[in-house]
Amino acid sequence: xxxxxxxxxxxxxxxxxxxxxxxxDCEETPVVLNEKIFCCQGCKMVYEILxxxxxxxxxxxxxxxxxxxxxxxHTEYAWLEDSVVQSQLIDYQDNKTSKITxxxxxxxxxxxxxLLENLFKxxxxxxxxxxxxxxxxxxxxxxxxxxxxxxxxxxxxTLGYPPEINLGDTEGSKNRKKxxxxxxxxxxxxxxxxxxxxxxxxxxxxxxxxNAIGFQQWFGWINILLALPVLFFSGKDYLRSAWWSxxxxxxxxxxxxxxxxxxxxxxxxxxxxxxxxxxxxxxLAGLVFFLLIGKWFQQITFHHxxxxxxxxSYFPIxxxxxxxxxxxxxxxxxGDIIIVKNKELIPADGILLDGSAAIDYSFxxxxxxxxxxxxxxxxxxxxKQIGKAIRIQINKTVSQSYLTQLWNDxxxxxxxxxxxxxxxxxxxxxxxxxxxxxxxxTLFYWLPIDVGTAVNxxxxxxxxxxxxAVALSIPFTFGNAIxxxxxxxxxxKNTEVIEFFQTIxxxxxxxxxxxxxxxxxxxxxxxxxxxxxxxxxxxRLTEQSTHPLSQQILKFLNIQNNQATQIExxxxxxxxxxxxxxxxxxxxxGSADFTGNPATPNVSVYLKIKNQNxxxxxxxxxxxxxxxxxxxxxxxxxxxHLLSGDTEKSRTDLTPYFGEHLHYQQSPMDKLNFIKNxxxxxxxxxxxxxxxxxxxxxxxxxxxxVIADDTNNFTPACDAILAAAxxxxxxxxxxxxxxxxxxxxxxxxxxxxxxxxxxxxxxxGQLSPVIAAILMPASSVTIVLFGVLSSTFxxxxxxxxxxxxxxxxxxxx
Amino acid sequence: MKIIFFLILLxxxxxIGFLAAFIWAVRSGQYDDDVTPSIRILFDDTNxxxxxxxx
Numbered sequence: 030x031x032x033x034x035x036x037x038x039x040x041x042x043x044x045x046x047x048x049x050x051x052x053x054d055c056e057e058t059p060v061v062l063n064e065k066i067f068c069c070q071g072c073k074m075v076y077e078i079l080x081x082x083x084x085x086x087x088x089x090x091x092x093x094x095x096x097x098x099x100x101x102x103h104t105e106y107a108w109l110e111d112s113v114v115q116s117q118l119i120d121y122q123d124n125k126t127s128k129i130t131x132x133x134x135x136x137x138x139x140x141x142x143x144l145l146e147n148l149f150k151x152x153x154x155x156x157x158x159x160x161x162x163x164x165x166x167x168x169x170x171x172x173x174x175x176x177x178x179x180x181x182x183x184x185x186x187t188l189g190y191p192p193e194i195n196l197g198d199t200e201g202s203k204n205r206k207k208x209x210x211x212x213x214x215x216x217x218x219x220x221x222x223x224x225x226x227x228x229x230x231x232x233x234x235x236x237x238x239x240n241a242i243g244f245q246q247w248f249g250w251i252n253i254l255l256a257l258p259v260l261f262f263s264g265k266d267y268l269r270s271a272w273w274s275x276x277x278x279x280x281x282x283x284x285x286x287x288x289x290x291x292x293x294x295x296x297x298x299x300x301x302x303x304x305x306x307x308x309x310x311x312x313l314a315g316l317v318f319f320l321l322i323g324k325w326f327q328q329i330t331f332h333h334x335x336x337x338x339x340x341x342s343y344f345p346i347x348x349x350x351x352x353x354x355x356x357x358x359x360x361x362x363x364g365d366i367i368i369v370k371n372k373e374l375i376p377a378d379g380i381l382l383d384g385s386a387a388i389d390y391s392f393x394x395x396x397x398x399x400x401x402x403x404x405x406x407x408x409x410x411x412x413k414q415i416g417k418a419i420r421i422q423i424n425k426t427v428s429q430s431y432l433t434q435l436w437n438d439x440x441x442x443x444x445x446x447x448x449x450x451x452x453x454x455x456x457x458x459x460x461x462x463x464x465x466x467x468x469x470x471t472l473f474y475w476l477p478i479d480v481g482t483a484v485n486x487x488x489x490x491x492x493x494x495x496x497x498a499v500a501l502s503i504p505f506t507f508g509n510a511i512x513x514x515x516x517x518x519x520x521x522k523n524t525e526v527i528e529f530f531q532t533i534x535x536x537x538x539x540x541x542x543x544x545x546x547x548x549x550x551x552x553x554x555x556x557x558x559x560x561x562x563x564x565x566x567x568x569r570l571t572e573q574s575t576h577p578l579s580q581q582i583l584k585f586l587n588i589q590n591n592q593a594t595q596i597e598x599x600x601x602x603x604x605x606x607x608x609x610x611x612x613x614x615x616x617x618x619g620s621a622d623f624t625g626n627p628a629t630p631n632v633s634v635y636l637k638i639k640n641q642n643x644x645x646x647x648x649x650x651x652x653x654x655x656x657x658x659x660x661x662x663x664x665x666x667x668x669x670h671l672l673s674g675d676t677e678k679s680r681t682d683l684t685p686y687f688g689e690h691l692h693y694q695q696s697p698m699d700k701l702n703f704i705k706n707x708x709x710x711x712x713x714x715x716x717x718x719x720x721x722x723x724x725x726x727x728x729x730x731x732x733x734x735v736i737a738d739d740t741n742n743f744t745p746a747c748d749a750i751l752a753a754a755x756x757x758x759x760x761x762x763x764x765x766x767x768x769x770x771x772x773x774x775x776x777x778x779x780x781x782x783x784x785x786x787x788x789x790x791x792x793x794g795q796l797s798p799v800i801a802a803i804l805m806p807a808s809s810v811t812i813v814l815f816g817v818l819s820s821t822f823x824x825x826x827x828x829x830x831x832x833x834x835x836x837x838x839x840x841x842x
Numbered sequence: 843m844k845i846i847f848f849l850i851l852l853x854x855x856x857x858i859g860f861l862a863a864f865i866w867a868v869r870s871g872q873y874d875d876d877v878t879p880s881i882r883i884l885f886d887d888t889n890x891x892x893x894x895x896x897x
Binding site for chain 2: 139142143146159160161162164209212213216217220223224228244247248251
């Protein structure tokens, strides 16, 4: 369940101390092999594997592939042996071949592709493999008799590419089929567009002699044949959407589009059959073609961010039972005994049977500390076990667990489009009424004068009043904006989120993991620097403990395991400290009163060697960089609040920012209700949080942002994900979105201009197919170009960079 | 000039042939991933020695 974060510090300084494999600084303890240095055993091991298999070209393909294996432990894939799980994941299987597609978030550069596609060199059982870079998918064909699925996964993990396996992915193949449909529609529309235009040449050039032979009718009939698939296949979705919208007594943007399409078609058929003219089928095909391009552009911008994971993704999909068998979590029944190992999530409520449990409930309560639990105590789903494996007896099945209750709260069932109507639909409504008004006015104006012109003008108005500008400006402008924001580290769920941002007036912050960083707090050792021998001893001691402070100190010491160090009489007093004889020296490490010291502020852990104070460790709460600027920015136009599940210890730090709007010890339910109350008071709320424990609140708020240190842990309830490294840029992002929103109105102004010009021809009955054929594509293209170019220019002006984007690392020498 | 009827018909057939080829190409999954192939073609062909061959 651990996934690797592609290291976001893309170009580490090229010091002499850089690890040959990942490029990170080796600090004081480099691992050496063949005159090359590595920052850790993991990196060295991968290098060994690669050089043994003659694969050192890996290092030539990208400068320092940058996947650090420091501190990464093997995830166990034993549960992949379960045949039920396998049958859900395997794409294909026969007597000797199996095919599977893994999702590997660590794929980020050319050398990753190269290495993974050369995987067959590592194991004789692997036939071939293929990477899909955009989706970060890796398809392997292998002989399941020679290598098992679990072994495959472990091999990948060893190399630094652990696969992330989610139950939800088994439904992923359906999406691929749907994505292709639009390509077919696009192809057909483009084909028809080109050929109809070709056949309309005589009409454009006014070649009347050719008409004499009867070409006009002939070409007209062929055009109709070509236009039929455009109407019934390519344009089907617009017609259907308009029909549904009308049935609901609502007018969305597809209604005027459909009116335009049908009028074009109807009038053209009429003209061709009665030999009255050439029809407007070229404009029809062109209109549908451009609209589909807009839709397709939208799709490819978003599709590789999968937002639809349900809560099952957070739980290991198979859990080890006491009898040694792995079973999918859906099969768990009350009374089953399961084994939950270190860092694994507890899938269902149960009672602790044995083992020493220290449960991290930060997903549920926001509380950072690990809670030690006694045998017989109730454990809840969503907690993570830290330490040795524990046995739990289930007393509630997965669907009834506490965490699920939160997820099933009404807030989740709510559709993500809140009551605020989307801009396009609003404009679409007005647009339709104005067009209909203009059309009928023209009709009644001409009727007494000349019926022919009246019908001519009426249909012309409906044709030329192009809603395509309205329909295209938002997808292209916002679509481009989303792409740009994504590269800068801010991933929006869809274009609607930009619109929701415009009305925000209240901002709610979570504390743990949002304002504070969760990873690598820089520990400071107070006192004379420790020498290597002392560090080894302390490391051996802290290694025995699963207490979080011990783990952090162990990481901080960063020293290799020296097998010669002996420990005797080890004792851990839970929550207080550790002591023991290390190589006959008595070491005591722990809290103030455990070590017999007066408590000093800012110091968490005291160290005593041979009964003498040797120093202490300060392990601070680190707030994110740029926090002050971000808070100031929001304060200017919004009311800000802080909701935290933690205790009040940080109140003094945060009062200068939040004043009195600080609320502590909030349960997930409290957070949700707080936001609900604000909303009933008329507020539009932006919530910034970090994960499962505020998931309900995130969904309830008008916009929910999740801050992710690892952008592959999505919360389904949020509307946007902010990469932790980009936190300080949040004010710039919001400014950018506001400006892009204003750009839309400029685009509408342009569209308005086109419509005026076109209508001036139409109401006079002067609209010839040629003019229509020129104006409509011209307006579409202008709107698209304007939208894309202006939003890109704006990003350049605001200096939105893409330095935080993990995919940027494609380098080929 | 009546030959133009025949020519138009022929060209339409060719065009439809191309459309069919396009649909076939999409169905075979060629366009599902259009980024990785661009990176893949730039790899060198190393000698295809693998553990398999070392018998």
